[in-house]
Amino acid sequence: xxxxxxxxxxxxxxxxxxxxxxxxxxxxxxxxxxxxxxxxxxxxxxxxxxxxxxxxxxxxxxxxxxxxxxxxxxxxxxxxxxxxxxxxxxx
Amino acid sequence: xxxxxxxxxxxxxxxxxxxxxxxxxxxxxxxxxxxxxxxxxxxxxxxxxxxxxxxxxxxxxxxxxxxxxxxxxxxxxxxxxxxxxxxxxxxxxxxxxxxxxxxxxxxxxxxxxxxxxxxxxxxxxxxxxxxxxxxxxxxxxxxxxxxxxxxxxxxxxxxxxxx
Numbered sequence: 001x002x003x004x005x006x007x008x009x010x011x012x013x014x015x016x017x018x019x020x021x022x023x024x025x026x027x028x029x030x031x032x033x034x035x036x037x038x039x040x041x042x043x044x045x046x047x048x049x050x051x052x053x054x055x056x057x058x059x060x061x062x063x064x065x066x067x068x069x070x071x072x073x074x075x076x077x078x079x080x081x082x083x084x085x086x087x088x089x090x091x
Numbered sequence: 092x093x094x095x096x097x098x099x100x101x102x103x104x105x106x107x108x109x110x111x112x113x114x115x116x117x118x119x120x121x122x123x124x125x126x127x128x129x130x131x132x133x134x135x136x137x138x139x140x141x142x143x144x145x146x147x148x149x150x151x152x153x154x155x156x157x158x159x160x161x162x163x164x165x166x167x168x169x170x171x172x173x174x175x176x177x178x179x180x181x182x183x184x185x186x187x188x189x190x191x192x193x194x195x196x197x198x199x200x201x202x203x204x205x206x207x208x209x210x211x212x213x214x215x216x217x218x219x220x221x222x223x224x225x226x227x228x229x230x231x232x233x234x235x236x237x238x239x240x241x242x243x244x245x246x247x248x249x250x251x252x253x254x
Contacts, residue, residue: 021130021144023123023177024194044147056147056205065233066204067197068145079238081194086239 001051002042005029010038012091017059017070019045024082025069031084037091044068096135099128106160106179115161115169116186118178127179131160145177146199157203164198172241196241221253 014032018025020043032039044055062078063070071079073090096102103124110117118124130144142148142158149155157163165175173182174192181192197204222236223229227243236250 019145019147021133023127023130023145025145026126060205064201065197066199066201068147081196083194 001047002040004040005033005038007033007036007038009036009091012074013072014039014091015072015075016041017055017063017068017072018043019068021045022068027082028069028071028087031082031087035088035091096132096141099125099132102128102132102135102141109161110180115165116181116183118174118181118192119186119189120191124179127177143177146197146204154203157199168195168198196237222250223253225249225251 014037016025016028016032016039018029018041029039029041042055044052044059047055059070060066062072063080065080067080069081071087073079073087077090079086079090096105106128107117109115118127127144131141134144134148135141138148138150138152138155140152140155141160142155143160143162146158146162148158161180162175165180168175169180169182172193172195173185173190174180174195176195176197178192178194184190185192219232220234222231222233224231224240224243224245226245226249227240229240229242230253231237231241231250236247238247239245240249
């Protein structure tokens, strides 16, 4: 299930593949909240079956090396891991 | 072995004992470590084993056994990057210098990360190349060089293909 976190800063679309348990995912979400950035995310460990398979398949297309969090900005730019500077630059 | 563990303190004791025996170093940031252990405990309750909280487990022990903390990739990651994937374990250097560990690339093989069907449909998986950072000499095995060098932060353009 895709969830949305609202923010004032919503010029570019931000989508996160995350795990509810992953520390770098939590840090990335908090960083976006602190920046006031609107984002959508999916906690892949909290979904099952076909829904999880589809999420992982979509993730493998944008990040073949794998890893959470994977951040997709404006549907083109991919950032992997907790990379505050790279996120700032891409936004 | 994990059946007696019910709290983060018990998990911590278990991992610390193991770390002491093997000479591993724990991250010194106790709130960071606590947050990680809470998540490891979530996995322990969810799957029956404390698999890496920063990676996706399947719930099938055979498929996830490489991820049980400390995971199979920890030693190599600590050696190469100074910390494991979650930064629970850190190198002696980082421990002593007090530097903050950072988020590192995934070392786990792709066929374990993704269902093999996904890997086959992925467009980039076929041609793995070797790239070398022109600034610090960091080597990267992928079809493309990284956006920024993992080691020194140099931009993608600084990477040269190694033949």
